[in-house]
Amino acid sequence: MEERKHTSSHYEMELQEIKNGLIYIGALTEKAIQIAMQSLTERNSDLAHKVIKDDDEIDKMDTELEERCIRILALRQPTAIDLRFITTAIKITGHLERIGDMAANIAEKAILLNEEPKLKPYIDLPRMADLVGEMIKNSLDCFIRNDLNMAEEVRRMEQVTDDLNEQIFRELLTFMMEDSKTIHRSLMIMQVSKNLERIADHAKGIADMVTYMVTGECVRHQTCSAEEKEPA
């Protein structure tokens, strides 16, 4: 799609704008996660408040982009890869908007956690957050470059975040069993971890959509059913 050009340069421009808009939202969400995690590790609630406030911008951008996509659908009546591109874009912005919400959720939990004494040094959570940030970046990268290998990489990374989530859960379980006073904090940390894990799911969703966009083949439910077939 990079190389081929439409006869209408204005149409070309509109598609490019959609692309840029998506990356813009992507960058915003990536940053939101980063700052939310920073507010948690540095125990700085001001940063968390900023994330919650900035989520409005993400929501606004999301609706705006969706409207633009619908306008193109109505006015240009795209076909083939352009049609897949627009529909994919609509779906991706939905994913990104949800990611933004989750970053805000993490920020909310960070505010609460910062009010209480530190339970333990955060080690796995920042690692998970880094991984999740990279996944968003990679999923958008594969969208920009139509890179199927990268989409595969994102799907692989999603597995790692699942494992990390599991590991954090087990660790927190020992804390809770040792001292019931830590249960409240542990549960909140668990929620942060769960949110990160779900962000990873969304990133994978984006990667799946890109695969659909490039090949026209739906991989979403294939991977789901493959997972189900595996012995638990």
Add this chain to the structure above:
Amino acid sequence: MKRNLFFKILFSYLIIVCLSFFVLDLLIKDEIKKVMTDKIETELLNYAELIDLNPAQRISDQLQQIARISNSRVTLVDAQGRVLADSEKDITTMENHFSRPELQEARLKGKGKSIRFSQTIGVDMLYVAIPTKSQSQITGYVRLARPLHDVQSMIEKVYQSVFLAMMIVAVVALFVALFFSYRLAAPIRALERFTERLRQGHPVGTIFLETSDETEKLADNINYLVEELQTQIRLANEEKSKLMTAFTSMTEGVLILNAEDKIEFINDALSAILSQYGDINGRTLMEAFRDVELQKAFLKFKEKHDTVTEEVTLGSGFEPVILSVSISSVHNYPDEEKAMLVFHDVTRLKKLEKIRVDFVANVTHEIRTPLTAIIGYLETINAGAINNTADTRRFVDISLKQAQRLNRLVEDLLVISKVELGELDFRFEEISLRNALDGVIPLVEAKVKLKNMTIHNKVPENGATIRADRDRLTQILVNILDNAVKYTPENGSVSIENEQKDNYAVLTIMDTGIGIPKEEVQRLGERFYRVDRSRSRDMGGTGLGLSIVKHLMIAHGGKMEIESQLGKGTKVSLFFPL
């Protein structure tokens, strides 16, 4: 081209030849016919006059002979039209000739003629008749007839030669066409080859044609054009290479966006700064950098169409760089607008700014702490404690200590600023390292004994000799040794070694102390920088020790290097030039 031109010329020549042939045919044919017929007519009339001179009886007798000489058919007719004699036909079979037009004409005008198609021999016949008279009474007629195939063959003959002439002309025309087309095509072909080479971008020089017609003028114009073009190209190339040199050699990063907002060019400096982003040519800013601030700045520029300057922090997953970016439009493109982004790396500047701000904050803090204590105690004394001798003594003691600390701090600061300004006087002399150490170690001996530590001085008696200022060297060594002892727990050890590396005498002081976190090592030597703020002040430092050492080492032409491992110990290497 030559072929075309040749055929065009030849074709037009042939058309002219054919046309003239046709016109000739149209005009000449009738003329020849008329002239020939007239000539035959006159001849026959002359013969008829001659025949008429003879008496009728002789004519009849010698009819065959006359016919042979005059090369015609001779007929004698009487006044009533009855045929008296004929050279070719039997008169009995011949009808009355009175109504024949030539006879009628002869009767009325004195001579007559007629051209008729003869059924008997199948050709046009010319009949000529004159009346024979006696005493102006028409007594009969002499008629001569001759077939006109002579005329026809004459015409054919003329046509033959005309056709031959035409053929010759056509052949000549072929050669003339060849010649002219060659003459005409040669300069055009030369021009064609010339412009073709020019088009392909070969160096061409100039073209000379001496045809003294339009082509010569054309060649002159082309030469002028080529010269002009090459000047323009050279100028453009010159400009381009100047610009490229400027772009590549400047330390600022330059990025140019084309009319579609895609990256068209980045210079070496920028690709060095942003090497982590890989190949970003042909992408949009958002695709390439995915930075919200940069995109916002760019959108602002698009909106305002005016230069926008912003500060952006780029880089996630690697050491972030702070860049001051100014976006401006590239002119000279009336239809399309390009944008140029100039990036200035201000990471170092920002860092220095932070150090400066930190320094001011630190100085204030370091000065205020002892001052607060002094003022507090003095106020207490003033408020009445002066009467309690024991307390007053204690308070004055503390105040004195704080005042001394303040003094030390100010002295250290003075030293630093003097070293930095180069106002410190150095009296360089040859000093043996061992000698200097022997003078310094006793100064920390007390503390070493207190913590049950050991100092291993492994510098040999005949160790290196360096050029240094004795007092400053002592200051350096005391600072380092003091630190080593200070940050090493009880029962630890400090070892001092000496080696030669490159052109330096290296003095290494290793302790088994608490060590310094890796990320902090590079910030050591900054003024007031403390790894652990709360603890080190308790140990009585001003926070300027290492900073002074660093600057003194630089003043000595050497340097200080610190390696450390958290919990294992620290190794300070002092490099003195030999």
